[in-house]
Each structure stands twice: as C-alpha cells, then as structure tokens.
Amino acid sequence: MQKHVNSYYAATRNEIIDFPVLEELVECDVCVIGAGYTGLSSALFLSEAGYSVTVLEAAKVGYGASGRNGGQLVNSYSRDVDVIEQRYGEKTAQVLGSMIFEGADIIRSRIKQYDIQCDYKPGGIFAALNKKQLKGLAEQKSGWERYGNHNLRMLDAQEIAKEVGSRNYVGGLLDMQGGHVHPLNLALGEAAAILSLGGKIFEQSAAVEITYGEPIVVRTAKGVVRAKYLLIAGNAYLPQDLDARVTRKSMPCGSQIVVTEPLSEKVARSLISNDYCVEDCNYLLDYYRLTADNRLLYGGGVVYGAREPDDIEQLIRPKILKTFPQLKDVKIDYRWTGNFLLTMSRMPQFGRIEKNAYYMQGYSGHGVTCSHLAGKLIAEMIRGDAERFDAFASLPHMPMFGGRTFQAPLTAMGAVYYAMRDRFGI
Template sequence: MQTHVNSYYAATRNYTGDFPVLEESVDCDVCVIGAGYTGLSSALFLAEAGYSVTVLEAAKVGFGASGRNGGQLVNSYSRDVDVIEQRYGEKSAEILGSMMFEGADIIRQRIQHYDIQCDYRQGGIFAALNKKQFKGLAEQKSSWERYGNRNLQLLDAKDMAREVGCENYVGGLLDKQGGHVHPLNLALGEASAIIGLGGRIFEQSAAENITYGEPNVVRTAKGVVRAKYLLIAGNAYLPQNLDPRVTRKSMPCGSQIVVTEPLSEKVARSLITHNYCVEDCNYLLDYYRLTADNRLLYGGGVVYGAREPHDIEQLIRPKILKTFPQLKNVKIDYRWTGNFLLTMSRMPQFGRIEKNAYYMQGYSGHGVTCSHLAGKLISEVIRGDAERFDAFASLPHMPMFGGRTFQAPLTAMGAAYYALRDRFGI
C-alpha cells in the first residue's frame, strides 16, 4: 500500500481517511486515471456538468506533485506568452494568453464555492537577483497587462527590502492574482466535492491495462471500469508501460522542499512582511513562503530523471541561508522530494490518444494553476467545444532528446549551462 510521503502537508491534512479500493465492475461516462490536480479538476468540472465520473488512483489522492509542491499559485505557463508568440505565432499567443490567469481564478472559485480549508493567501512575488532579470520582469508586467492582469506592481530594491527580509534582490514583481495554498488540503477538498456530486474515487487502484474502444475498458488488479470517455492524467507518476505514446515525450524530474520549525510571529513577518509567496527568476529557481503556522517552507533544485537525493536538507539549507542568513540556527522539521513532469518545449502536452480518449500532462513546474485550467478544457471537449483544448493540442509535442537512456544526463548538462548564466547574470 502506498501512503503519502512524510511531509508537512501529510502531517497537517484535513482528511486522514481512505477512499475505497476498486473491487467491482463500474460503468460510467468518464474514467479518469490519476487523482492529482489534473484528474480532480477534470472530474469535478464533469461531475458539475452531470456526467458520471470514476477516478482511479494508484496510491492516495494527492500522492504525487499535487500533494507535495510548494503551494504557489503562479500564473501563466513554464514558457511565457512572449516565447509562445515567437515559437508558435501570434494566433497561438492570443488564445493561450487569454487563458493564462484562468487556472488561479478556478482555484479561488473552488475554494469559495466548496468551502475548502486550504490556507489560501493572496499574492506572489517574482524576485530579481540582477538587472537583467528586473528588466525581464518589467517586460513581463507589460505583457501580462496586455492579456488582462491589472493586479501587478513592479517593486524596486527598496520595495523588495520592505517585503522580504533579504538583501539579495534588486527588484521584483508583485502579482496579486497569484497566491499560495496548502496543496494537499486543496486536492482533498476537491475530492470531497466530487464525491458530493456523485462521483466515485478509488485509491490503491492502479490502472494496469487499457483497451481503447467504445467503451474504453480500464482494468485494475481487482476491478474494471468501462467508460465512454477516458482521460489519462498520471503526469510524472504514470507508469511508462501503460501507454508509451503518452510517456515517451516527457521526463519526470525531482524537486526538494524543507519546512522549518514554527517561527515566532515577529520573525515570520521579518522574513515576508505581507505573507506573499516568493520565487526568484533564475533558470533553476528557488521558491519559498510561510505556512499557516509560521514555518518557512523552502524549495529548490532539480534532480533530472527523478532520482531520490541522498540528503535533502544538505541540498536546501545552503539556499535558505543564502536568502535568510539570520536563520542559521533554525531547525528543519520536514524534508521531502516529489516529481514533476518536464517536456522538451516546457509547454503542457494535451492531446487525443483515440477519438474518445485524452491525455493532459507535462506542466514543467507550473502545474498548480495550469492543471486546473486543464480540467475545464477537457470538460469543454467532452461537452462538444474543442477550440481551447485544441489550441494546446496543436502545439508540437517534441520527444525528449537522448531517449530514456540519455535524456536525464543531457538535460542536466543543459541546465548546468543555464545555471552558470544565472550565476553571472547573463
């Protein structure tokens, strides 16, 4: 039996019970493989629209990245709209740009409508470590305002010093349409909403075999689901052999997080005055925020190929001390790693496997908000409106270079090059 990783989130989750194991034959409109944000958001939108939905989860609801991430609601995609326009043209940029801020809005609506207790706080800061990054933030502000985000404030060095107790930043960009949450409690709250609408969720019920057709047939160790529509939403935790057409164009990567002991209110506010979340602008970025009980949650680093690092605290503590040297004696209470799914283009991969079977994956580190948008798009497709889904599906899904054997070391070499650029501000 797979349980949640030993994280701060698991220790403070609202629901500690189990969903049942599938031990029967189920017929439904839609079968969703994966109970992370993509699967949960999709199932919830579809249940609201009156479809009968069955969700199959190999482990626990929120077991993967959805229950382990930094909890930051970061708008846009891993490649911003200017890059989208350069690569894919003005039309693609226009339609994808129009959806950039929708994911965070969906999360806020879900929290309010279903009264999900997940410690939501408004506002996130992008922090610039050099003049080049600050110039990029000014351009980002202008670009995002073009697409409708009017809740942005450019921060100079003095502004940043008032917001964050760190002397390393030359400026920043505050996005009040961003924010942060307890990600596992968000996932569990959405699962509860699905159940309340008549949907069914089964844990410890890995999909072992798929037969595509009308209906699609998904078999687990002890049960079977027959569904008119199928959505594969396993992301970085999807077994490679379930359908290689889905898994061969992306690569799981690991990211590490630590959480400190509780800090006093005074110390917590001296670190982040207005309780915003923060991420820097480096290619290999660091990110951090305060939890509801005034702990510092700090994440960063990437392990390509999703290997488990030997000592997570040894990787992250130097980053904390570089940002907040005043925390040199702080105790670390929690440490964990989790996988996200990286694509070659850094854009999410949405597509059709068969005419009534779909996949959505590969958010490349921007999954919290984009996965919620994904759920809305798949519900639109199944209800007969594919325009917005197809705007993503039409993007090229390039294979990771090097194949399964060499993709991790080759990607790490490329990342090392960009890390050097970060270090020298070029």
C-alpha cells in the same frame, strides 16, 4: 499500500477520507486515471456537468506533485507569452494568452464554492537577483497586462526589502492574482466535492491495462472500469508502460522542499512581511513562503530523471542561508522530494490518443494553476466545444531527446549551462 510522503502537508492535512479499492465492475461516462490536480479538476468539472465519473488512483488522492508542491499559485505557463508569440505565432498566443490567468481564478472559485480549508493567501513576488532579471520582469509585466492582468506592481530595491527580509534582490514584481495554498488540503477538498456530486474515487487502484474501443476498458488488479471516454492524467507518476504514446513525450524531474520549525510571529514577519509567496528569477529557481503556523517552507533545485537525493536538507539549507543568513540556527522539521513532468518545449501537452481517449500532462513546474485550467478544458471538449482544448493539442509535442536512457544526463548538462548563466547574471 502507498501512503502520502512524510511531509509537512501530510502532517497538517485536514481529516482524510480513505477511498475504497476498486474490486468490482464499474460503468461510467468518463474514467480518469490519476487523482492529482489534473484528474480532480477534470472529474469535478465533468461531475458538475452531469457526467458520471470514476477516478482511479494508484496510491492516495494527492499522492504525487499535487500534494507535495510548494503551494504557489503562479500564473502563466512555464513559457511566458513573449516566447509563445515568437514560437507559435500571434494567433496561437492570443488564444493561449486569454487563458493564462484562468487557472488561479478556478482555484479561488473552488475554494469559495466548496468551502475548502486550504490556507489560501493572495499575492506572490517574483524577485530579481540582478538588473537583467529586473528588466525581464518589467517586460513580463507589460506582456501580462496585455492579456488582462492589471494587479501587478514593480518593486524597486527599497520596496522589495520591505517585503522580503533578504539583501539578495535588486527589485521584483508583485502579482496579486497569484498566491499560495496548502496543496494537499486543496486536493482533498476537491475530492470531497467530487463525491458530493456523485463521482467515484478509488485509491490503491492502479490502472494496469487499457483496452481501447467503444467502450474503453480499464483494468486494475482487482476491478474493471468500462467508460465512454478516458482521460490519462498521471503526469510524472504515470507508469512508463501503460501507454508509451503518452510517456515518451516527457521526463519526470524531482524538486526538493524543506520546512523549518515554527518561527515566532516577529521572525516570520521579518522574513516575508505581508505573507506573500516568493520565487526568484533564476533558471534553476528557489521558491519559498510561510505556512499557516509560521514555518518557512523553502524549495529549489531539480534532479533530472526524478532520482531521490541522498540528503535533501544538505541541498536546500545552503539556499536558505544564502537568502536568510539570520536563520543559521533554525531547525528543519520536514524534508521531502516530489516529481514534476518536464517537456522539451516547456509547454503543457494535451492531446488525443484515440477518438475517445485523451491525455493532459507536462506542466514543467507550473502545474498548480494550469492543471486546474486543464480540467475545465477537457470538460468543455467532451461537451462538444473543443476549441480551447485544441489550441493546446495543436502545439507540437516533441519526444524528449536521448530516449529514456540518455534524456536525464543530457537535460542535466543543459541545466549546468543555465546555472552558469544564473550565477553570472547573463
């Protein structure tokens, strides 16, 4: 039996529901593979629309990235609007740009509608380490304002020093449409909402075989689901051999997080005075925030190919001390790793693999908000309005170069180049 990773989130989760193992035949409108944010958001939107939905989860609800991430509601995709315009053209950029902040709004509405207790706090800071990054943030602000986000404010060196107790930053961008949550409790709250609407969720029930047709038949070790539609939403935790048409398009990567012992109110506020979440502007970025009980949660680094690092604390503690040298004696209480799904384009991959079977994946580090948008789009598409889903599905989905054997080392080599650019501010 697979349990949640030993994380701060698992230790502080709300009362958890143990969902049953599938040991029967279930017939439904939509079968969803994966109970992370993509699957949960999709199942919730579809349940609200009156569809009968069955969710199959190989482990526990929120077991993967949805229950392990930094908890930051970072708007946009992993590629910003300027890159989208240059790469895909103005028309595509207009459609994708119109949805760029919708994911965070969906999360806020879910929290309110279903009274999900997940420690939501508004506000996020993008922190610049050099003048080039600060110039980039000014351009980002201008681009985001063109697409409707007017809750942005540039911070100079003095202003960011009042918000973040670090000497590393020359300025930043405050985004009040961003924010942070307890991600596992958000997932559990959404699962409870699905149940309240008649949806079914089965844990420890990995899909082992898919037979496409009308209906689609999905088999687990002990049960069967027959459905009119199928959504594959396993992301970085989808077995490679379940459907290679989906898994060959992306690569799992690991990111590491540590959480300190509880800090005094005075120390906590000296680090982040207004309880915003923070991320820097490096290609290999660091991100951090305070938890509801005044611990510092700090994440960073990427392990290509999703290998488990030998010593997570050894990787992250130097980053903490570079940002906050005043925490040199702080104790680390929790440490864990989790996988996200990287694509060649860094854009999410939505698509059809059969006329009644779909996949959504590959948020490349921006999955908290974009996965919630994905759920809304798949519900629209199944209801007959495919325009917004197709805006993503029309993007070229390139297989990861080098195949499964070479993709991790080749991507890591590229990351070394960008790490050098981060270091020298070029």
